Amino acid sequence: MPRPGKNSYSDQKPPYSYISLTAMAIQSSTEKMLPLSDIYKFIMDRFPYYRENTQRWQNSLRHNLSFNDCFIKIPRRPDQPGKGSFWALHPDCGDMFENGSFLRRRKRFKVHRAEHLASKSHQMIHYFHHQHGQTKLGLTSSESAAVAGIGRLPHFQPYSLNGGQSTGFKHPFAIENIIGRDYKGVMSGGLPLASMMHHLGYPVPSQLSNMVSSMWPHVGMMDSMASMTVPQEYGHFGMPMKTICHAPSQTIPAVPVPIKPTASLPPVSAIPSLTVNPSSMCAPTATVAASILEQSASTHPDNKGSMLHSVLVHS
DNA sequence: ATGTGTTTATTTATCA
DNA sequence: TGATAAATAAACACAT
Numbered sequence: 001m002p003r004p005g006k007n008s009y010s011d012q013k014p015p016y017s018y019i020s021l022t023a024m025a026i027q028s029s030t031e032k033m034l035p036l037s038d039i040y041k042f043i044m045d046r047f048p049y050y051r052e053n054t055q056r057w058q059n060s061l062r063h064n065l066s067f068n069d070c071f072i073k074i075p076r077r078p079d080q081p082g083k084g085s086f087w088a089l090h091p092d093c094g095d096m097f098e099n100g101s102f103l104r105r106r107k108r109f110k111v112h113r114a115e116h117l118a119s120k121s122h123q124m125i126h127y128f129h130h131q132h133g134q135t136k137l138g139l140t141s142s143e144s145a146a147v148a149g150i151g152r153l154p155h156f157q158p159y160s161l162n163g164g165q166s167t168g169f170k171h172p173f174a175i176e177n178i179i180g181r182d183y184k185g186v187m188s189g190g191l192p193l194a195s196m197m198h199h200l201g202y203p204v205p206s207q208l209s210n211m212v213s214s215m216w217p218h219v220g221m222m223d224s225m226a227s228m229t230v231p232q233e234y235g236h237f238g239m240p241m242k243t244i245c246h247a248p249s250q251t252i253p254a255v256p257v258p259i260k261p262t263a264s265l266p267p268v269s270a271i272p273s274l275t276v277n278p279s280s281m282c283a284p285t286a287t288v289a290a291s292i293l294e295q296s297a298s299t300h301p302d303n304k305g306s307m308l309h310s311v312l313v314h315s
Numbered sequence: 316a317t318g319t320g321t322t323t324a325t326t327t328a329t330c331a
Numbered sequence: 332t333g334a335t336a337a338a339t340a341a342a343c344a345c346a347t
Contacts, residue, residue: 017336017337018338019336035319036318037318056338057339059340060337060338060339060340062319063322063340064338065319066320066322067321067322073320083317083346083347084318084319084320084346085319101329101330104329104336104337105336105337106331107335108336
């Protein structure tokens with residue numbers, strides 16, 4: 001049996017990749033985004049293994065943040081002093097660990113930019129950042145579609161494009177992904193996740209249920225994240241009601257987007273023109289949308305585009 | 316000086 | 332066992 005607090009167990013390397021650790025950290029934050037230093041802190045607080053060799057793993061983690069499209073940078077505004085940007089999860093990254101393994105995803109999440117936003121994108125960014133009232137932009141239909149798509153960013157598609165059996169979002173770290181589902185996923189070596197974790201000295205389901213211990217403080221967090229799969233927790237765009245409602249009305253907080261709900265939203269093509277209603281298009285949504293737009297525009301200045309097209313690339 | 320972020324290259328580990 | 336995701340190392344730019 002694992003002994004909480006016993007170093008021989010807790011010092012073991014956790015069975016999580018940097019991507020999953022980082023996603024955990026981001027998800028644990030109330031605003032669903034964290035600066036780099038807080039990601040470090042989260043990991044070090046919970047996993048003693050990472051209190052050593054900090055230079056090594058932190059370099060790796062930074063590499064992961066930059067390299068993987070599932071992480072997006074959200075710039076600080078002037079009234080948010082501090083170092084570096086915030087990091088959040090890409091709204092479309094989906095259930096990256098649906099196979100049950102937190103060591104290796106089935107596919108890498110890649111944002112594919114088939115086309116790019118036109119010069120209007122910067123206007124849109126400006127708009128997203130500062131617009132408060134009901135507004136209608138004079139955009140072409142394709143541009144409207146693009147922005148409408150962004151407007152619904154906080155929703156998440158299942159981690160596959162084979163449409164059809166949309167079973168609803170399962171958060172990467174939802175409790176059911178950690179301890180539920182009968183461990184449909186299998187860890188390396190053919191060991192079921194539970195067996196593997198137990199082998200490593202980590203709690204397994206029967207232990208997790210009543211073990212919000214010092215050794216696994218993040219379990220409580222995971223537990224709370226499980227509630228994110230409850231549809232009624234979300235308002236429009238999949239924004240958790242708490243997040244929506246606590247946002248100050250005047251100053252737009254750089255609040256992130258929640259990681260994904262299962263709301264059934266109309267297809268992008270069904271939205272004829274951009275009409276942004278602040279009651280449904282809240283600041284956090286706008287912030288992330290603008291960040292993605294900004295990055296898309298900056299990395300592809302030669303755009304003549306229309307649609308922001310995020311797809312999963314099988315490469 | 317240090318922290319943050321990007322990129323390239325190489326090696327290691329996992330999974331189908 | 333091959334493909335590829337992840338880990339590691341390192342060089343570099345930039346901002347504070």
